[in-house]
Amino acid sequence: MTAAALPVVLACIEQVVPLEFDVGPETRLLELPELDSLAIVDLIAAAEEALGVELPAERIVPASLASPRALAEAFEAR
C-alpha cells in the first residue's frame, strides 16, 4: 500500500515546501532546512487530507519523518 501513499506524500511535500530539486522516496526530510516545524505541521495536515486518514498520534515520531517513504509507511501501518 506504500506505493499508493508515497506519490501522495511526495506531492504534498512539493506543495508545502517548494524546493529547487526533486525530492525522492529516500530524501532525508529532517535535513532539509526548509522543512521546519511549521512546514512539518502543514505537511502532515496536507497528507492527512489528501489520503483521507489521520496519522495516529503514536506514529508522529522523528522516524516517520525520516523520508517520504517512512512517512508513507507511517500512514499505512494501521
Added chain:
Amino acid sequence: MTARSVAARSYAALLPCVEANLELLLRHAGVANVLTVLGGACALEAEPPDRLELRPVPLERWIRRQTGLELRRTTVDGDALLAHLRDVLTGDTPALVFADAFSVPWNPYAGHEHHQHAFVVDAWDASGERLHVVDAYTNATRYGRAVPSERWVAARELLASLAPPPGRCLEVAQLAGVPRGAADPPVAIVRENVGAHERNRARGAGAERLAGHVGDAPYGERLRWLSLATWLAARSRALHALWWRESAELPGSGAVAAFGDEVVAPTWEAAQTSVYLASRRVEAGRDCPPHARQSLVEAAAAEREWFARMRTWLDRGAGL
C-alpha cells in the same frame, strides 16, 4: 543604525525578540563581548505553568556585571510617549520600546497572538513626525516570517496602534553608562552556570520538570507554554554552544563545545519541533503525540550530560 548593520554579525536568529533588539543597543554602545553578554550565562530553572529562567541571574543584572552598562527603564503613559522619545533621542542613544506583539504592525503576530515584544527607535526625521524603527526579531511563525528590518513610521499612527486609549502605558529603556572591557573570566562563568544547573536539578526545577509538565489530557495550555519554553531553550542552547565554540581562551574545552553543537542544540531543536507539532495537533482537536514528552526527556538527558562534562572540565582544572 540600519537593517544592514542589523544583519551583519548578529545573533538575532538565536535570540528571542527582546534580546535580539537588546543586542542592537549593546553593539551601538560599543560593547565588545556581546556573545558573552547574551550567550555566556546558561541555566534552566523551570516552574511551570509560567516561569522559565535560562540564566543563573536575571539578564539586566548580568549585563551590568559584564559591561558596566545599566538598562534604565521608564514607564510612560501612551500620550506622553512621543514627548518622551523626543527627549531621549536627542543624543546618540537608541531606545528600546516594549510592546505587545499583537499591536506591533510589522510583527507577524500582529492581530493574532499576544507576546512581549520590543523594538528599537533611534531617530526622528526632519519633520518631527516620523520615527526610525529597527527590529531585529528573526523567526518563522505560522503567520509569516520575521526578519531584521528598518522603517520610518508615522509616530502618531504607531502610538495609536501600540497604546490605544484609554491610557495604556508603555515601557521605554536605554542603556546608560560607558562599557568597560573587563568581564567575568570564562571559567568563572562556567562555574556559575554549572552551580546553577546542579542547584536547579537538586530541587526538581531542571529541564526534567518540562517533560513532567506535559501531564495528561487536557493538554491545551500546558502544551502552548511548553512550546514557547522549548523554543526559548533551543535558542538559548544553540547560542551557548556557540559561546563555547568561540571562547577560544578555554583550553581543552573542545569536547564540551562539540557536545553542545552536535548533541545538545540539535536535541533541543528536535524537542521544539516535537512539542510544537503536539501543540498544533491538540489545538486542532487531535490526540497528543506521546513523543512530545519523550523528546523533552531526551533534551533533559542531553542537558544533564553537557553540564556533567562542564563539571568534569572544571574539576580537571579547566584545561589549565
